[in-house]
Amino acid sequence: MLEPAAHDSELRETQRFGFRRELAGGQMALLLNIPTTVLVLLVLAYPLGYTLYVSFTQASIKQLQTGKMPLVGFVNYLELFKDPVFLLSLKNTFFFSLVSVPLIVLGGLFVAMAMKPEGFFIARVTRYLILLPWAVPPIAGGLMWNFIYNPNYGYLNAVLRNLGLVEEFVSVVGDPKLAMWAVIVAYVWRVVPFATVMFYAALQSIPEDLYDAAEVDGANAWQRFRSITLPLLRPTITVLLLLRTAWAFMVFDEVFAITYGGPGNATWVAAYFTYSYSFKYMEMGMGAASAYILTFIIALFALFYIKFIYTEIEY
Amino acid sequence: MADKSINRRDFLKWFGLTAAAGAIGGCVAPTPEVIEVEKEVEKVVTQVVEKVVTPTPETKPDELVMIWQTISNQDKLFKPVLDRWEADYGIPVRWIQTPNIEEQVTKTLSMFVAGEVMDVFTVMITSFAQFAEEGIIIPLDGMPGLDDYFEIAPASVKSLTQYKGKTMGMVQWVASQCGCYNKKFLEQGGWESPPETWEEWEDHCLKAKKDGIATYPTLWMCGTGIDHLNSVFYSLVGGAGGKVTEGDGTPTLGPGSKAREVLTWWAKSFLETEISDPRSLELRYYPAAKAYAQGQHLYHLGTRQTFFTVINGGDSPTIGQHDIFKQPGGPSLITGDSSGVGSTSENPEWAWKLMQYLIGKTKDGEYLGPSKLATEVLTPYPAQAVEDPVVSKLWSNLFSLDVALETLADTIAVTDIAPAIMTPWWPKWQDTVNTKLQECLAGLITPDEACDEMADSAMELKG
Numbered sequence: 001m002l003e004p005a006a007h008d009s010e011l012r013e014t015q016r017f018g019f020r021r022e023l024a025g026g027q028m029a030l031l032l033n034i035p036t037t038v039l040v041l042l043v044l045a046y047p048l049g050y051t052l053y054v055s056f057t058q059a060s061i062k063q064l065q066t067g068k069m070p071l072v073g074f075v076n077y078l079e080l081f082k083d084p085v086f087l088l089s090l091k092n093t094f095f096f097s098l099v100s101v102p103l104i105v106l107g108g109l110f111v112a113m114a115m116k117p118e119g120f121f122i123a124r125v126t127r128y129l130i131l132l133p134w135a136v137p138p139i140a141g142g143l144m145w146n147f148i149y150n151p152n153y154g155y156l157n158a159v160l161r162n163l164g165l166v167e168e169f170v171s172v173v174g175d176p177k178l179a180m181w182a183v184i185v186a187y188v189w190r191v192v193p194f195a196t197v198m199f200y201a202a203l204q205s206i207p208e209d210l211y212d213a214a215e216v217d218g219a220n221a222w223q224r225f226r227s228i229t230l231p232l233l234r235p236t237i238t239v240l241l242l243l244r245t246a247w248a249f250m251v252f253d254e255v256f257a258i259t260y261g262g263p264g265n266a267t268w269v270a271a272y273f274t275y276s277y278s279f280k281y282m283e284m285g286m287g288a289a290s291a292y293i294l295t296f297i298i299a300l301f302a303l304f305y306i307k308f309i310y311t312e313i314e315y
Numbered sequence: 316m317a318d319k320s321i322n323r324r325d326f327l328k329w330f331g332l333t334a335a336a337g338a339i340g341g342c343v344a345p346t347p348e349v350i351e352v353e354k355e356v357e358k359v360v361t362q363v364v365e366k367v368v369t370p371t372p373e374t375k376p377d378e379l380v381m382i383w384q385t386i387s388n389q390d391k392l393f394k395p396v397l398d399r400w401e402a403d404y405g406i407p408v409r410w411i412q413t414p415n416i417e418e419q420v421t422k423t424l425s426m427f428v429a430g431e432v433m434d435v436f437t438v439m440i441t442s443f444a445q446f447a448e449e450g451i452i453i454p455l456d457g458m459p460g461l462d463d464y465f466e467i468a469p470a471s472v473k474s475l476t477q478y479k480g481k482t483m484g485m486v487q488w489v490a491s492q493c494g495c496y497n498k499k500f501l502e503q504g505g506w507e508s509p510p511e512t513w514e515e516w517e518d519h520c521l522k523a524k525k526d527g528i529a530t531y532p533t534l535w536m537c538g539t540g541i542d543h544l545n546s547v548f549y550s551l552v553g554g555a556g557g558k559v560t561e562g563d564g565t566p567t568l569g570p571g572s573k574a575r576e577v578l579t580w581w582a583k584s585f586l587e588t589e590i591s592d593p594r595s596l597e598l599r600y601y602p603a604a605k606a607y608a609q610g611q612h613l614y615h616l617g618t619r620q621t622f623f624t625v626i627n628g629g630d631s632p633t634i635g636q637h638d639i640f641k642q643p644g645g646p647s648l649i650t651g652d653s654s655g656v657g658s659t660s661e662n663p664e665w666a667w668k669l670m671q672y673l674i675g676k677t678k679d680g681e682y683l684g685p686s687k688l689a690t691e692v693l694t695p696y697p698a699q700a701v702e703d704p705v706v707s708k709l710w711s712n713l714f715s716l717d718v719a720l721e722t723l724a725d726t727i728a729v730t731d732i733a734p735a736i737m738t739p740w741w742p743k744w745q746d747t748v749n750t751k752l753q754e755c756l757a758g759l760i761t762p763d764e765a766c767d768e769m770a771d772s773a774m775e776l777k778g
Contacts, residue, residue, distance in 0.1 A: 061449045065428045151594035152606035174597030262539030264750040279421050280742045282445050
């Protein structure tokens, strides 16, 4: 019969004598997590729950202030699904996310791969400069892009005309077919650094031995990327897809700064719809309901990613 | 003994349950009651007004809270006003600044819901009815000296402050639409003066286009916004003698209406004759003025304020090449935002005194605040402002003073063109109006379809 390991008897002794000795691992973890848990409950869980409650009420500003809001059940939700502007906002949001998220992931991966080699000067420079767009406040970035897109004196038009691609300045933000793409470009520009940093960190953790072994076996660059890099990046890709999809669904700043939802309602997105109902029309119940529908959609995406894309990696 | 250490799975389980309990706690509703909001608001407002009108002992507050925008240098303009206030009364003012007026709506709503004190703040004309309906601002009827201000303000301005028969604010600034023209292009076209009718305007623009003076002779402010594209439309309709809604909110956009007629020729200028610049559709207030200041257009419909700050001022590359003219066809739209006293103010009588310093008279009878605003062409009392030789000289150097005063004398308030602006459903309708006008001017729908859809939307919201 095997003797119990020395640390097992120490563990039993700790449990018998409680705080006379060090806490067990699980107990210490629980204790250290209590402050964060309380903070999360206060800052996150309570507002989430209160918003859910408001979404089942017909709340005006005055009623929100007094806290006495008549319950209307699912009326707000039903009204939203009958509202063509809400459905259009959802459609625009889906389009925005389905286009911008792959661009962000691919763009981030591309730049991270370009930054990886140690010997190149441009790689070193990129590592320092890549975070600049991320450091720009979203509204400031949106206003900057508004200036770039200006149809009378913007840089984009100046470049296009100097390259001979257009004869006179074109309206990008004023064209319903191009306005959403203008917002997507501004958003992707700002957010690619986040993906780049995540991929760069993940690439650093892949052992070089794997690449050396593959090279010895005769694998070319594409084969090494496809068979080693991509599979080992799956957890990072999943996390990025999850985060970027959630944040793309919540896009607001670039829309507000560049197009204000226009032209017409070509760039109305779900978050802008929520803002309009809450702060322009002062219908808090409808605003809360639209926010929760968005939350539900993001949760579905998260479940999909975790179930079908995420995988644990062991080297 | 069983292992009592907690593993990761258990921790996550208990954490999730606790979080869910917290969320459910947030969902627990008080006993549902059907609250007669109107009666409650009326009760609160009556109590506040009684406190104001009934003489009370002079007790000074420790401070007053003012929420005000800093656009157009107002942070510098109002500093001497607030210094004078503090010197006269010894009450400091805590100024919560917002960069522009639009942000104030979000700011004041949040502060109101949180029950924070708000003494004096700006109320946008487009949110005025909602603020009054929700009890965020209090009536000013009976405030000492209130009626004096309406006597010197442009006629019809009083209507911008009325809600359900009560005066709910004091006009902070007024703006009237006026035409801007490029003097060099006018000369090249061989015209002695800008157009006085829209037919003349069309003739000028067609000739300017044909002669190569300007590719698109007219630039408009047609960007999406609270009062950008829609204000231009209302100004054109009002000038033509028409209306957009009746007093009860019923739309007047049907076949044969002036509004439909105006939209038809306006769309024609974009799509058929191409004398209106299609890039106008993405230009809001200042960007439109800056675009016009590039010197590529003959005419622009803007305001004296943007003319001063952007077209003939600031970094404009064409300073001195422009002047203003009266909007063709008829009276131009006049609009403006107001200041209100918050229902959360603890000292409404003092708030009213502070408001007067900002946009009325000091206790010595000096129009200090309005004269400061007049230097940015933002005064609520323009006719009174030009009696000040400093203001008169400043304005004369910027544009034709006679034309400016003539424009201001022949105006029609937005509340007369679209009385529904004083309904709580107005902001929602404006989003539909913006969408349909832009779709029409971009050629995606016809003017008839645009008017029909705007009318249907108004009837649905009106109930």
